Amino acid sequence: MDVIASLFSNLALGFETAVSFQNLTYCFIGVFVGTLVGVLPGIGPLAAIAMLLPATFNLPPVGALIMLAGIYYGTQYGGSTTSILVNLPGESASVVTCIDGYQMAKNGRAGPALAIAAVGSFFAGTVGTILIAVAGPPLAEMALKFGAPEYFSLMCMGLIASAVLASGSMLKAISMIFLGLLFGIVGTDVNSGMSRFTFGMSGLADGLSFVVVAMGLFGFSEILSNLEKGQDKASRELLTNKIEHLYPTLHDIKICMGPIMRGTAIGAFFGTLPGAGPTISAFSSYALEKKMAKRPEEFGTGAIQGVAGPESANNAAAQCAFIPTLTLGIPGSGTMALMLGALTIQGIAPGPQVMTQRPELFWGLIASMWIGNAMLVILNLPLIGLWVKLLQVPYRMLFPAILVFMGIGVYSVNNLDLDIYMTVFFGLMGYIFNKVRCEPAPLILAFVLGPLMEENLRRALLISRGDPTVFFTRPISAAFLIATILLLIVMIMPNIRKKRDQAYQE
């Protein structure tokens, strides 16, 4: 009983914080701008948040986080809109939505597809919010007992998970992790005060800035890839004339109930796991629904379940990704790392203590997540016409605007020209990664965890006097490491690997 009572009082505190006029406005701006940017081709959530981060510097901490969370959901949802309408996924998680969503739009059912995506996302968002509220406090309590070995093992698990669940070669993904860890420790070593890998540049003494790396790898390089393809000529057939009936039929809703609930469960699972995320959730949900369907042959020709399931799954995962981030202070993805970065900029040290020291921040954020999800539904259905208009802007007029936003966004973090030059460096790196087919997502996660990992490894081995078995003799740490090893073994087994590749191909 106590648990439930404290849950309600916590949520009440949260809503009290979030429902102030000011915070509602921040939430609205975040969701609106997020969707706007998410609809634009070639900007994923990560680049969008990085671009808009400077706009939140002057806000109070709660407001800044609420706005960033709104941007995050908005970009996620914006990606789904473009997948359905123009067959252009804004980000990897909505690739699956393209398959049946675009077919539905071709059949003149774009309206129901968009509506069911919104409803599914809202349901998943609601469940995700409740889950964070319920699971947050006990997890944070547990995390307070974590020592250095536990943190180190947990981070190992997250990193390996991100490599295993990424698409493409696992060897490349693991190499990218090591490269990311190296980029992460550039700068002054906290223990010895020694500058490492700075090439004598004083601007690098504080390390590489996250915004710079993210913007280069995900923004700059993306534009290069798009220009290489000559995207103006790419298939951007708009299906505008066909959005007539917005609302799904009763039959649609009936057959989507199951997929939405199963998708939510899958998303909640993968989202909570650090390193996994929306993309793998969406793919798994699609594969599952195809198996469960009475008529699987309909998948690929516009089955509404193929939109409902993955959309719910990716939103649930996006939501639950906040669980490890907020309770353990360990970001599960690049986007979450940016949220943590925003916390740090606001002067709050992320970790389990946030919940007890700044309850209004934690619960306010949770309440605003739900409000943000509700706003998305209300905002998006009537505004679809506007998003469609935006899609008609040719890319050659779009990307210079994106360049300006990126430039100012990067420069405004430190007012340092070196940051701009480094963005160019990482942009070109990102383009090369793209060429040799190395996914940057594991790298960026490792980049954030680099200094934390070194610190915890150092501390763990200092306490154990150099005895590495300490990672296996402490039960929680051992559990994380065994899970990591299992993940690796499972992925190396050839038949499971084949299945994974199949899932990605579908």
Added chain:
Amino acid sequence: MKIKSQEDFWAGAMFVGFGLLAIFMAQDYPFGSTSRMGPGYFPTWLGIIMACLGAALCLQGLRTEGAKLGKWAFKPMVLLSLGFVIFGWAIDHLGFVIATAALIILGAGAGTEFKWKEVIIMTIVLIIGSWALFIYGLELPYPLFWWR
């Protein structure tokens, strides 16, 4: 020996290169011991493991058939980089307006189509828009021109 998969081979070569560079540079930092790690300990190990993984990738590229590297977009690479570098330098030396204009015009030049009239209108609109949003709205302290 022939490279069968250019993608894998060059990815591997890149990791070997970064790994060796890390090991080489980390020699300047005290290594310490396992119980008392110095600043060189972690990067050296990262470099060693990464170089090994990269070597494995190279071997894989020599053995198994795979994709070739596609064409490189040299023009956009040069023009976008140049645009950014000029922007970064000019925003403090020549002011916001010229820095932004240089970025937009060089950036637009990287595209497939370039129409002067369109680019000039776009430049003016974008400068006014970003001035309104960032300098007027968010109060970022950048001078508009080189005089202050």
